[in-house]
Amino acid sequence: MADDRRLxxxxxxxxxxxRTREPVGSRALVxxxxxxxxxxxxxxxxxxxxxxxxxxxxxxxxxxxxxxxGYRLFVDEVARVKPLSAPExxxxxxxxxxxxxxxxxxxxxxxxxxxxxxxxxxxxxPSLRRTALRHLELVALxxxxxxxxxxxxxxxxxxxxxxxxxxxxxxxxxxESLRTRMNAALVGRIAADVVPILTSLAERAPEEDRLLxxxxxxxxxxxxxxxxxxRIVVAGTANLARATPDFSSLGPLLDAVEEQVVLLxxxxxxxxxxxxxxxxxxxMRVSIGSENHDDALSEASVVTASYGAGAGDVVAHxxxxxxxxxxxxxxxxxxxxxxxxxxxxxxxxxxxxP
Numbered sequence: 001m002a003d004d005r006r007l008x009x010x011x012x013x014x015x016x017x018x019r020t021r022e023p024v025g026s027r028a029l030v031x032x033x034x035x036x037x038x039x040x041x042x043x044x045x046x047x048x049x050x051x052x053x054x055x056x057x058x059x060x061x062x063x064x065x066x067x068x069x070g071y072r073l074f075v076d077e078v079a080r081v082k083p084l085s086a087p088e089x090x091x092x093x094x095x096x097x098x099x100x101x102x103x104x105x106x107x108x109x110x111x112x113x114x115x116x117x118x119x120x121x122x123x124x125x126p127s128l129r130r131t132a133l134r135h136l137e138l139v140a141l142x143x144x145x146x147x148x149x150x151x152x153x154x155x156x157x158x159x160x161x162x163x164x165x166x167x168x169x170x171x172x173x174x175x176e177s178l179r180t181r182m183n184a185a186l187v188g189r190i191a192a193d194v195v196p197i198l199t200s201l202a203e204r205a206p207e208e209d210r211l212l213x214x215x216x217x218x219x220x221x222x223x224x225x226x227x228x229x230x231r232i233v234v235a236g237t238a239n240l241a242r243a244t245p246d247f248s249s250l251g252p253l254l255d256a257v258e259e260q261v262v263l264l265x266x267x268x269x270x271x272x273x274x275x276x277x278x279x280x281x282x283x284m285r286v287s288i289g290s291e292n293h294d295d296a297l298s299e300a301s302v303v304t305a306s307y308g309a310g311a312g313d314v315v316a317h318x319x320x321x322x323x324x325x326x327x328x329x330x331x332x333x334x335x336x337x338x339x340x341x342x343x344x345x346x347x348x349x350x351x352x353x354p
Contacts, residue, residue, distance in 0.1 A: 008035055009045045010054055011078040014066050018327050021245065023063030068289040068324060071301070075286050075328050082329045084337050091116065096341055102126070102155035105345050106233055109318065109338055114236025116334040119322035122263050125231040126154035126315040126346070128224050129191045136186060138179040138216065143169040146212070148219050153188075154315055154346050160219040165211070174209050178216065181205075191224040230316075232263055239322070246323030247299050256296035257321070266292065266302050267317035283314065284336055289324055299324060303331050305339035309346040318342065 012033040016024045026043045029035065035042060046064055049055045054070035057063070066074065084092070095112035099105035106123055113121035128150070137149035146162040164170060185197050198217040205213050234257060244250050256262045266287070283306040290298055304319030318339055320331060 006045045006049060007078055009042060010049055010070060010074060013055055013064060014074045017065050018325055023058055023065050025063035071288050071324050079328045082333050084333050092337060092341060109342055110233045110235040113338050117320045117331050118239050119320040120236045120240050121320050123233050123318040124267055124316040126156050127230055130315045132188050132190050133186050136182050138175050140170050140172060140175055146170055148216055150223055158223055160223055162215050162219050164215060168211060174212055178213055194224055195221060230264055232260055243323045246325050252296040253300060267304055301326055303335050305335050307339040307343040
């Protein structure tokens with residue numbers, strides 16, 4: 001639909017309905033918005049919008065409410081990512097500043113996002129598969145066990161316990177030599193490079209080193225495998241409970257939140273509709289209702305953004321889940337701002353680590 005006046009009418013209906021949760025009538029639009037046309041013209045525009053499926057009348061003699069199609073058009077053609085206000089910027093700084101490591105900044109980020117948007121917030125940890133190795137540490141835990149510590153260039157730390165086969169013990173000298181050789185070969189490499197490098201190391205390793213190298217390599221490859229479990233954190237579940245009137249049944253949505261695989265799919269589902277003409281950055285996406293391809297999310301909207309240490313360097317995602325009746329411009333602004341803050345943190349971390 002290209003009629004600018006009807007877009008303005010739709011925008012006013014969405015804005016009013018988001019604010020009041022009440023169906024919007026033509027009289028309310030005349031009183032609250034300067035649309036520059038007569039009430040009769042507004043009624044005609046509303047009738048046309050209803051015929052085209054952008055709004056509907058929930059009850060006889062009631063006003064209109066946006067449909068999923070209407071929200072989609074509003075986001076694509078009308079909504080703009082508005083700048084954050086000075087208080088909102090100060091709130092982000094207060095909530096997120098002072099974090100000293102990735103664990104702290106992710107924990108603060110998800111809480112800040114939930115507070116700023118009033119929605120359920122989800123933050124994905126930087127993927128081990130998308131980041132480069134910064135350091136590998138090998139620590140003997142006993143005669144037959146070794147602690148493998150994986151540190152990436154985003155500051156993410158993963159630990160794995162390596163067990164030696166029965167009857168074999170860890171030689172401290174071999175362990176130190178292996179740590180040095182693995183770091184020399186793997187630091188700065190991404191997950192896709194690891195297997196051929198480890199294969200080459202194993203072929204060149206002395207016979208007495210090969211057993212320990214194989215055991216450590218197996219755990220490292222397992223941690224970095226493409227279908228390995230990613231980590232996410234969630235905050236603001238109570239915000240969904242406060243939005244109960246916007247959902248016919250909240251139970252399935254809360255169950256979906258408990259399933260990390262469902263949340264991760266929201267970040268990786270390329271078939272979901274994206275934000276193409278709203279003026280937002282290309283790494284932001286809004287999916288509405290049935291676009292989420294999950295029955296539990298059929299009454300929800302999801303706003304996501306990617307983040308990374310540099311331009312085009314996507315290592316993970318964050319976003320919010322809420323009812324389709326949400327303040328899209330404000331929510332999109334908050335999601336984008338928090339993603340940018342997290343990206344700056346990773347960039348500073350990357351610069352700070354030698």
